[in-house]
Amino acid sequence: MATNLLARLNLPGFESESKKVKHYGVVANFDTPEDLLRAVRTARAAGFSKMEAYTPFPIHGIDEALGAPRSPLGKIVICCGLTGLASAILLQWWTGAVDYPLSVAGKPLFALEPSVPIMFELSVLLSAFGTVLGMFHLNRLPTYYHAFFNYSKAEGASNDRFLLAVEVEDPKFNAEEVKTFLDSCGSRHTELVEA
Amino acid sequence: MAHHDHHQVTDNYFLAPETWTKVRNSLVFVALVSWLALAAGFATNREQFQFSYLVAFAYFVSLALGAMFYVMVQHLTGSAWSVTVRRLMENIMRTIPLGLILVLPVIFGTHYMYEWTHAAAAKDPVLSKKLGFLNDQWFIIRSFIVLGLWSLFSWRLYAISRAQDDNGSLKHTQAAERWSAPGLLMLFLTASLAAYDWVMSLDPHWYSTMFGVAFLSGGALAFMAALILICLGLRSAGYLENSVKEEHYHDLGKWLFALTVFWAYVTFSQYMLIWYSNLPEEVAWFQRRLAGGWYNWRPFMIFGHFFLPFFALMPRASKRNLKMLGFAAGYMIVMHYFELYWQVMPVLHGKGPQVSWMDPVAFVAVGSAFGLVFWSGLRKKPLVPVGDPRLDQCLAFHNV
Structure with a gap:
């Protein structure tokens, strides 16, 4: 731990391990969404698993091609929704029948009928919170630094380029091989990107 | 987004003549038997006949109106996903003119069903004021006006879509849009009017401005369920396998789910407002429908019509699993009948369901008549709007 910390500070004598440049991965650059999709499928067939695509707009079928699992957002949202539902019942019952019982027009202190709008609203409200915040969390937003932007043509991903990164975490990662492979897939500009 | 994947669609868009004839013959047989049986019922127990018939009539008219609503919405939103199922929607919509004939038993039987036709209504302090609206003459005029308007719009929209089959001109798409915008407005106003006349006026003291929307939402739900079942039926016979795919079923399932929620929203809003104000003239409607044996009908509406399908249809998997979706659709078809039954029948059997x-x-009788009109639209005509400019987009449709 201590050596790691010292190594990070790049103090003389401790730089042995950190002197090696860390890499994010190899990024390739394609002309069209179809080229990108084809490259992703070829790469998956070749056994690469840790990949990420960067594109100016959503591309149908890219999630399946990358082997991305279904987003767990739905499960987060239903939990939030049910929490909202439960808290609404609790709120209606506790304020109306326990904390400050007040008979209005001879209505029961607590009844399900007039509570349903509150139950509905709180379910929707907490579901909405869960959706937005859950989306931020799952997308790791806000991210202030991402190594992908070290790629020299990264801005193309928000314009007209379709980029594919094979990350160093990939068990089959070998910079030279990956580069050759992606070039053979039709990449216009393949680059090993620093982390 | 436009797709450039190369989809090889080899579907046959025309039903085999022998398949068509076989189904037609079974429908004719069922119709003959059921209408004969119904005639016997008409002769033996007129009152029961009128009420049973009214439920069936309201059911299939609301279903066809649901189809008209959806056809118009598809045109107005410029939907691409629904193109391959739109012709089936249009064929369901096209059954509406049949209502002009099938409304006759209702019109000739008002005296057996509607309290406002009785002589005592003139002395009733509430009803006497409503008789200017609720009388046989205006009931008949209104019935034919609403059915006539629906027939006109359904005929136009169908004719426009069929004309596009031949030349694929964009002009037809624009014409359908022009008919759909005023049509949607017309539909909600006239469907409310029809629901007030045919169903709500069974309890002439009572009124609810929500009733029309509730009627239409139930009809749209039954329609969506019927559409899913028809697509699955054609699929099992080997049709539309590549044109109505899992992706399309997923969206139809979303609609089935959404309509379940919408129905519950509207129906519950109506109930809650009445519960909360607790006024005798408003509560009476629910009192009648919760009295005696009808009390046991509640779970069908609360759990059967909402909670069960709501949670069953919520997961993505159940909308993409065709067996599950087919089951849910068949179930909702029955549930809509339960709802109309519960709205109509307590007037006849006050003590409980009989x-x-x-x-x-x-x-079955009314259904087979509507079914025959629907089926006649599939003879020698393509099952999908082959000239629609968005057809290719629909065939390549994919949920994100």
């Missing part, structure tokens, strides 16, 4: 043999027979 199921008569005429209930299913009337349902």
Whole structure:
């Protein structure tokens, strides 16, 4: 731990391990969404698993091609929704029948009928919170630094380029091989990107 | 987004003549038997006949109106996903003119069903003021006006879509949009009017401005369920396998789910407002429908019509699993009948539900008549709008 910390500070004598440049991965650059999709499928067939695509707009079928699992957002949202539902019942019952019982027009202190709008609203409200915040969390937003932007043509991903990164975490990662492979897939500009 | 994947669609868009004839013959047979049986019911127990018939009539008219609503919405939103199922929607919509004939037993039987036709209504302090609206003459005029308007719009929209089959001109798409915008407005106003006349005026003291929307939402739900079942039926016979795919079923399932929620929203809003104000003239409607044996009908509406399908249809997997979706659709078809039954029948059987043999027979009779009109639209005509400019986009449709 201590050596790691010292190594990070790049103090003389401790730089042995950190002197090696860390890499994010190899990024390739394609002309069209179809080229990108084809490259992703070829790469998956070749056994690469840790990949990420960067594109100016959503591309149908890219999630399946990358082997991305279904987003767990739905499960987060239903939990939030049910929490909202439960808290609404609790709120209606506790304020109306326990904390400050007040008979209005001879209505029961607590009844399900007039509570349903509150139950509905709180379910929707907490579901909405869960959706937005859950989306931020799952997308790791806000991210202030991402190594992908070290790629020299990264801005193309928000314009007209379709980029594919094979990350160093990939068990089959070998910079030279990956580069050759992606070039053979039709990449216009393949680059090993620093982390 | 436009797709450039190369989809090889080899579907046959025309039903085999022998398949068509076989189904037509079975429908004719069922119709003959059920209408004969219904005629016997008409002769033996007129009152029961009228009520059983009214439920069946309201059911299939609301279903066809649901189809018209959806056809118009598809045109107005410029939907691409629904193109391959739109012709089936249009064929369901096209059954509406049949209502002009099938409304006759309702019109000739008002005296058996509607309290406002009785002589005592003139002395009733509430009803006497409503008789200017609720009388046989205006009931008949309104019935034919609404059915006439629906027939006109359904005929136009169908004709426009069929004309596009031949030349694929964009002009037809624009014409359909022009008919759909005023059509949607017309539909909500006239469907409310029809629901007030045919169903709500069974309890003439009572009124609810929500009733029309509730009627239409139930009809749209039954329609969506019917559409899913028809697509699955054609699929099992080997049709539309590549044109109505899992992706399309997923969206139809989303609609089935959404309509379940919408129905519950509207129906519950109506109930809650009445519960909360607790006024005798408003509560009476629910009192009648919760009295005696009808009290046990509640779970069908609360759990059967909402909670069960709501949670069953919520997961993505159940909308993409065709067996599950087909089951849910068949289930909702029945549930809509339960709802209309519960709205109509307590007027006849105040003490509790008394199921008569005429209930299913009337349902089958009216259903087979509507079914025959629907089926006639599939003869030698393409099952999908082959000239629609968005057809290719629909065939390549994919949920994100």
